Structure formats: C-alpha cells, structure tokens
Amino acid sequence: MKTKNELLKERLQFIAEIAHEIRIPLAGIISFSELLLTPNLDRGKIIIYSNYINTCSSSLLELLNNLIIRSKLESQDGIVVNxxxxxxxxxxxxxxxxxxxxxxxxxxxxxxxxxxxxxxxxxxxxxxxxxxxxxxxxxxxxxxxxxxxxxxxxxxxxxxxxxxxxxxxxxxxxxxxxxxxxxxxxxxxxxxxxxxxxxxxxxxxxxxxxxxxxxxxxxxxxxxxxxxxxxxxxx
Incomplete structure (x- = not known):
C-alpha cells in the first residue's frame, strides 16, 4: 500500500509530465501561427508552416484523447460495453x-x-x-x-x-x-x-x-x- 506522500509525489510527477507533453505541440502551433502572419509570405512557406501546425494539432489531440481514456481507466469507469x-x-x-x-x-x-x-x-x-x-x-x-x-x-x-x-x-x-x-x-x-x-x-x-x-x-x-x-x- 502506497503512502499519501508517495501518491502525491506520483500525482505531481504525472501532472508535470502532462504539462511538458502539452507544451511542446502547443508551442509549435503558436510559433508557426505567428509566422503565417508574416507579410508577403510565399506559398511554399505557407504550406510548410500549415503542415507543421496540422501535425502539432494532431499530436495534441492524440495526447488529450489518450489522457481522457487513461483517466477513465484509473477511475474505474473503464467499463466494457459489448x-x-x-x-x-x-x-x-x-x-x-x-x-x-x-x-x-x-x-x-x-x-x-x-x-x-x-x-x-x-x-x-x-x-x-x-x-x-x-x-x-x-x-x-x-x-x-x-x-x-x-x-x-x-x-x-x-x-x-x-x-x-x-x-x-x-x-x-x-x-x-x-x-x-x-x-x-x-x-x-x-x-x-x-x-x-x-x-x-x-x-x-x-x-x-x-x-x-x-x-x-x-x-x-x-x-x-x-x-x-x-x-x-x-x-
């Protein structure tokens, strides 16, 4: 049986890991969205920046979906619905x-x-x-x-x-x-x-x-x- 301090430490570590994982794609979305506002930006760079934003968005959505599923499993809401x-x-x-x-x-x-x-x-x-x-x-x-x-x-x-x-x-x-x-x-x-x-x-x-x-x-x-x-x- 884990102590309260051990559980708290695990929870804080988990939150820190989530924050780190969310920050990476979110920073990419913000940075490349700002670059898209550059005046007279050529079409080639628009495509590159847009693709990167799409990749970061997909990564962020995947992370959030998996976090939701994991939280349901840990809260014992992971019920099998056949x-x-x-x-x-x-x-x-x-x-x-x-x-x-x-x-x-x-x-x-x-x-x-x-x-x-x-x-x-x-x-x-x-x-x-x-x-x-x-x-x-x-x-x-x-x-x-x-x-x-x-x-x-x-x-x-x-x-x-x-x-x-x-x-x-x-x-x-x-x-x-x-x-x-x-x-x-x-x-x-x-x-x-x-x-x-x-x-x-x-x-x-x-x-x-x-x-x-x-x-x-x-x-x-x-x-x-x-x-x-x-x-x-x-x-």
Missing part, C-alpha cells in the same frame, strides 16, 4: 483514413481478414477496439516513412489475434522493456506523447487479451494483441 460487430467491415472503416495518410508518405497499407461471412460477426467493445487499432496503426505510419504496413487478424482457438506489422525504423533493444510505460518515448522519435502504447495495453487487458511485439531496428516492428472470440450465431 455489442454486435461485423469485424471485416469494422476493419475497413477503421483503416480508411489511414490509407489516405499512408499514400502521402509513399507507404503501402494492406488489410488481411482472418474470417469470412458469418464467422466475422462477433461480440466485443467496438469503441475500445477502435482506439487500440488507431494507436497501433498511427504509430506504424508515424515511424514508417517509406515501405509497407500490414494490418490483419486470425482466429486461434477461442480468441482472435490481431497484428499491425510495418517496415519502419524499429525499436532499439535497450528500450523494449519500457515501451508500454506511460510517457516513455524512444529517443529521437518526434510527435509522440509516449502515452498511446500505455493506454493501448490497458484497453487490451480490459477486453481480456494480451499484447506483445517483435521488432528489429531498420527492419520493422510487429505488434500483436488478442481479444476473446465471441461469435454471433446467425440463424
């Missing part, structure tokens, strides 16, 4: 906007379905599954500037195993043990709050599954996770 889900259709919808992003970075994104027809009709919490996939696919695109990303799932006994595989920069061996820790970031990785994987792990475990990864530097990374397979019997 519903009927067409898994293949869900995967199509979840990856649609990522395919547009990948095209901009000359990265191919493919989807592999492990089940067909009625077998892909399952019961799960679609919102939580969507957050998990968004975080993993978003990371794959972020750190794969050129190459390929494969997203898919397969059935193994009474559970489904999902995977997001990329040919990106990979994860150094010396930091692999820390990768799921809150606010942990691999050195030199930009536009990452370091909170996404921590939240992802918590959500996977909340759904009753496990998450792991295999990675080699300059070759790529494959994140895998499981959820129980609860099939809808169609009459």
């Amino acid at each position: 519903g009927i889900l067409d898994l293949n259709l869900f995967l199509d919808e979840s990856t649609k906007h990522f395919k547009m992003q990948s095209e901009l970075s000359n990265t191919s994104l493919s989807t592999v379905y492990g089940l067909k027809g009625d077998a892909s009709m399952i019961i799960t919490d679609s919102l939580k599954l969507n957050v998990i996939l968004n975080n993993l696919i978003g990371n794959a695109i972020k750190f794969t500037k050129k190459g390929k990303i494969k997203i898919g799932y397969l059935k193994r006994q009474n559970y489904l195993e999902f995977y997001v595989e990329d040919s990106g920069i990979g994860i150094p061996n010396e930091v692999k043990k820390n990768i799921f820790k809150p606010f942990y970031q691999v050195k030199n990785k930009v536009n990452s709050s370091g909170l996404g994987l921590s939240v992802t792990k918590s959500l996977v475990e909340l759904l009753g599954g496990d998450i792991w990864f295999n990675s080699k530097q300059n070759i790529g990374t494959k994140f895998s996770f499981t959820i129980p397979y609860k099939q809808i019997i169609m009459e």
Whole structure:
C-alpha cells in the first residue's frame, strides 16, 4: 500500500509530465501561427508552416484523447460495453483514413481478414477496439516513412489475434522493456506523447487479451494483441 506522500509525489510527477507533453505541440502551433502572419509570405512557406501546425494539432489531440481514456481507466469507469460487430467491415472503416495518410508518405497499407461471412460477426467493445487499432496503426505510419504496413487478424482457438506489422525504423533493444510505460518515448522519435502504447495495453487487458511485439531496428516492428472470440450465431 502506497503512502499519501508517495501518491502525491506520483500525482505531481504525472501532472508535470502532462504539462511538458502539452507544451511542446502547443508551442509549435503558436510559433508557426505567428509566422503565417508574416507579410508577403510565399506559398511554399505557407504550406510548410500549415503542415507543421496540422501535425502539432494532431499530436495534441492524440495526447488529450489518450489522457481522457487513461483517466477513465484509473477511475474505474473503464467499463466494457459489448455489442454486435461485423469485424471485416469494422476493419475497413477503421483503416480508411489511414490509407489516405499512408499514400502521402509513399507507404503501402494492406488489410488481411482472418474470417469470412458469418464467422466475422462477433461480440466485443467496438469503441475500445477502435482506439487500440488507431494507436497501433498511427504509430506504424508515424515511424514508417517509406515501405509497407500490414494490418490483419486470425482466429486461434477461442480468441482472435490481431497484428499491425510495418517496415519502419524499429525499436532499439535497450528500450523494449519500457515501451508500454506511460510517457516513455524512444529517443529521437518526434510527435509522440509516449502515452498511446500505455493506454493501448490497458484497453487490451480490459477486453481480456494480451499484447506483445517483435521488432528489429531498420527492419520493422510487429505488434500483436488478442481479444476473446465471441461469435454471433446467425440463424
């Protein structure tokens, strides 16, 4: 059992980390917004500054979304709300906007379905599954500037195993043990709050599954996770 002082110290450290993570993209948004007000600014610089503002805004939104999810989990509001889900259709919808992003970075994104027809009709919490996939696919695109990303799932006994595989920069061996820790970031990785994987792990475990990864530097990374397979019997 932690003492009040230990809990207070952890809370203050957490607040300091949040403030630091918010300040970085916010400072970028303010700075480049001011630069856009420069008189007679040429179109090339307008595009560069606007893209940077968009990147910082996306990073800030990702951080805030993950903070909201984490706070709900810690306050025990992380309740699983199951519903009927067409898994293949869900995967199509979840990856649609990522395919547009990948095209901009000359990265191919493919989807592999492990089940067909009625077998892909399952019961799960679609919102939580969507957050998990968004975080993993978003990371794959972020750190794969050129190459390929494969997203898919397969059935193994009474559970489904999902995977997001990329040919990106990979994860150094010396930091692999820390990768799921809150606010942990691999050195030199930009536009990452370091909170996404921590939240992802918590959500996977909340759904009753496990998450792991295999990675080699300059070759790529494959994140895998499981959820129980609860099939809808169609009459």
